[in-house]
């Protein structure tokens with residue numbers, strides 16, 4: 001057997017019982033549940049051929065979903081924005097996500113809900129007649145960067161590739177148009193940075209691949225208001241600023257302001273709040289996340305562990 005198959009067999013199949021390994025994750029496609037290794041879509045699907053997908057991702061930490069209502073509501077808004085229609089209601093989506101968690105038994109997970117365009121009858125090229133469907137999966141939780149980089153802070157660079165303009169692709173609807181984000185990650189890699197941040201065509205900060213961006217200048221936190229996903233973790237960071245009496249502004253943030261900021265941090269479902277220690281090679285805060293960023297990060301996790309906006313997973317399988 002070749003190495004690839006051997007590795008995947010051992011990951012996805014329990015070697016003693018030869019049964020599928022649900023703990024690697026669980027999938028749901030268009031009405032059926034399956035171990036993650038079996039969750040596949042046809043190569044002819046427009047979801048694949050045209051990146052025609054809207055999606056959302058919610059995290060589970062210590063057996064508790066975080067802001068599940070907000071993620072399902074945003075998912076529904078994204079579906080409406082891009083004219084997707086599925087048979088499942090919001091309540092049914094919630095039940096499916098709980099069942100995926102129960103099947104996998106995972107305590108910490110990344111739980112995705114995707115709406116795929118599907119296909120129309122042979123020969124039809126317009127998406128108007130396609131039958132859309134829901135695909136969800138739960139896999140082990142992962143963060144934007146590993147723990148040691150969370151502690152030392154993300155090394156960020158400003159990408160030369162602008163974020164696709166809002167007028168072309170509405171970034172507030174979470175979607176698979178990742179061409180700009182993907183290429184900018186190659187650019188970051190070539191420059192030895194962990195992550196890029198993308199600007200709009202006027203040179204204002206938008207977001208990065210999988211996260212929103214914040215600056216801290218003279219004790220005031222600022223985050224962009226346009227041409228980016230309105231992150232659920234971004235909303236959480238704003239709530240925490242309000243609670244901690246940290247002044248907060250939602251407005252245009254220029255690249256000059258980013259480069260001169262006292263602190264920078266990012267927010268994402270993949271890790272919560274994470275500090276930045278370098279921007280384009282400039283060292284911030286002795287090469288560590290800044291104190292306000294750290295305070296917000298710690299508060300985020302304290303509140304989550306205390307059940308803030310939490311919905312415990314129902315691990316009972318009916």
Ligand code: PLP
Nearest residue numbers: 210211212229231232233268269
């Ligand atoms: N921006 C983009 C492009 C994203 O893909 C994500 C999340 O995946 C975010 C921002 C952060 O959003 P959230 O906090 O809801 O995870």
